Amino acid sequence: MTQARRIVIAGAGLAGLRAGEALRDGGFDGELTVIGDEPHPPYNRPPLSKQVLTGTMDPDRCRFPADRIQATWLLGTRAAALDRARRTILLHDGRQVPYDGLVIATGRRARPWPGRVPPLGVHTLRTVADSLALRRAVDPATRVAVLGAGFLGCEVAASLRTLGVATVTLIDIAPHPMPGLGPEIGARVAAMHAEHGVRLRLGTTVARFEGRRRVTALHMADGTRIPADVVLIALGSVPNTEWLAGSGLALHRGSVLCDTHCMAVGADRIAAAGDVAAWPHPRLSEPFQVEHWTNAGDMAKAAAANLLAAPAHRTPYTPVPTFWSDQYGAKIQSAGLFGHATRRTVVEDDPGSGRLVVEGDRDGELMGAVTVNRPRALIGYQRALAASPAPAA
Amino acid sequence: MRIEFDAALCDAHGQCVIVAPELFDLGDDDDAATLLDPQPGERLRGQAQAAADACPAAAIALAAADKLPR
Ligand SMILES: Cc1cc2nc3c(=O)[nH]c(=O)nc-3n(C[C@H](O)[C@H](O)[C@H](O)COP(=O)(O)OP(=O)(O)OC[C@H]3O[C@@H](n4cnc5c(N)ncnc54)[C@H](O)[C@@H]3O)c2cc1C
Ligand code: SF4
Numbered sequence: 001m002t003q004a005r006r007i008v009i010a011g012a013g014l015a016g017l018r019a020g021e022a023l024r025d026g027g028f029d030g031e032l033t034v035i036g037d038e039p040h041p042p043y044n045r046p047p048l049s050k051q052v053l054t055g056t057m058d059p060d061r062c063r064f065p066a067d068r069i070q071a072t073w074l075l076g077t078r079a080a081a082l083d084r085a086r087r088t089i090l091l092h093d094g095r096q097v098p099y100d101g102l103v104i105a106t107g108r109r110a111r112p113w114p115g116r117v118p119p120l121g122v123h124t125l126r127t128v129a130d131s132l133a134l135r136r137a138v139d140p141a142t143r144v145a146v147l148g149a150g151f152l153g154c155e156v157a158a159s160l161r162t163l164g165v166a167t168v169t170l171i172d173i174a175p176h177p178m179p180g181l182g183p184e185i186g187a188r189v190a191a192m193h194a195e196h197g198v199r200l201r202l203g204t205t206v207a208r209f210e211g212r213r214r215v216t217a218l219h220m221a222d223g224t225r226i227p228a229d230v231v232l233i234a235l236g237s238v239p240n241t242e243w244l245a246g247s248g249l250a251l252h253r254g255s256v257l258c259d260t261h262c263m264a265v266g267a268d269r270i271a272a273a274g275d276v277a278a279w280p281h282p283r284l285s286e287p288f289q290v291e292h293w294t295n296a297g298d299m300a301k302a303a304a305a306n307l308l309a310a311p312a313h314r315t316p317y318t319p320v321p322t323f324w325s326d327q328y329g330a331k332i333q334s335a336g337l338f339g340h341a342t343r344r345t346v347v348e349d350d351p352g353s354g355r356l357v358v359e360g361d362r363d364g365e366l367m368g369a370v371t372v373n374r375p376r377a378l379i380g381y382q383r384a385l386a387a388s389p390a391p392a393a
Numbered sequence: 394m395r396i397e398f399d400a401a402l403c404d405a406h407g408q409c410v411i412v413a414p415e416l417f418d419l420g421d422d423d424d425a426a427t428l429l430d431p432q433p434g435e436r437l438r439g440q441a442q443a444a445a446d447a448c449p450a451a452a453i454a455l456a457a458a459d460k461l462p463r
Contacts, residue, residue, distance in 0.1 A: 044451070324404075
């Protein structure tokens, strides 16, 4: 696809930005258009549950420097449909944007609660507007319930306690927080939240929301009632791919299914990157997706390079996935496919310094590791995983 | 080439050490990464740009005169 004159990037987040930069770095000097439905140029999301929520970072400081690429930015504009036969994207306002090459980077949004919720007091967190709305909704006396104790819910609970919100309840159906990281990390994270005064309600779920206009409480499946003025739904995310319906692109659990080159399966001119993409990993039998920061940038660079390359010159994308989460100053980090390990081993545990290192293996093969307050060890694992050859799954 | 590193912004997770091992280092008890060479040779331009892109705290930048034209 070296002859592309018009490349369009759908989605103006981290992956969209890095794809644009990599296209220019890779020598693409044609027309570049970036379509983003948020009114802002690309900005950084991790601070939204941390420094922006606690008020220690001005939201303007989250903005990425986007002046490095020459592009037409169609912001506040949603891609509504993809017509592959005519190689055109239809925008929600009826305009049409033609392309020779396309990068899909429309990311994900918060998964909504499946049942009825009162119109006021129930929040999700994905955008800068969401973060500011949540911050405005709380004061020290507000009773907050956080539904879902994954990384987002845990970070918000920690930030709210840091803000001085007295009553924060963290709820999950799993027996420990950060369920994806296993019981050892979960026990540590639970202890941290308990020590900081968060009320943990684990192994139970919400039966219904109370409140007609404004939420007043959660009724739990075990019959108890948790009074709440504000509820944050933090139950994971769903891919923004509705606009691809009818395009014929293959989806895997709603995410754009790519080959190992980040190219949408069966489409030579279309790549995908970041939270919206799924692709095969040599160690896994099923396509997987990574909803973390580092992958969005790395995959976007790989996708852009492969979109510019002739098919025979494309490079497989085989990253060591990594992510971090900050809670009360503790650094929780993960490298590799820890969730796919069949055995976990605690190799270091020092409650005094807060250090904890857990390795995960599958039949003796190192799959990944999670560390708390051990960035040096995590770097070591990341290097070891990058160096070990990946066998066929 | 000159690298600008703002240690006050650094969250000390070490992404820069992974992508630019010749330019950054980090110990377990460090509050911030250490920039090993603020004015490295051209050979390390790729590592420097990768570190700037990989830093979630935007603590690393190439000095304006050194930015690649995009
Ligand atoms: C509050 C929060 C905290 C986080 N903290 C961490 C962390 O500590 N560590 C970590 O590793 N990861 C963290 N993440 C995850 C990380 O931010 C994401 O992995 C990353 O943002 C993914 O980038 P992306 O560009 O793929 O998608 P997104 O950031 O979702 O960007 C996609 C963009 O496309 C837009 N879009 C969607 N549909 C359309 C359409 N049809 N037309 C036009 N535009 C569209 C979206 O509105 C959005 O602006 C956090 C995420 C959140 C929300
Ligand atoms: S990547 Fe950025 S925040 Fe992380 S250690 Fe390096 S300089 Fe600090």
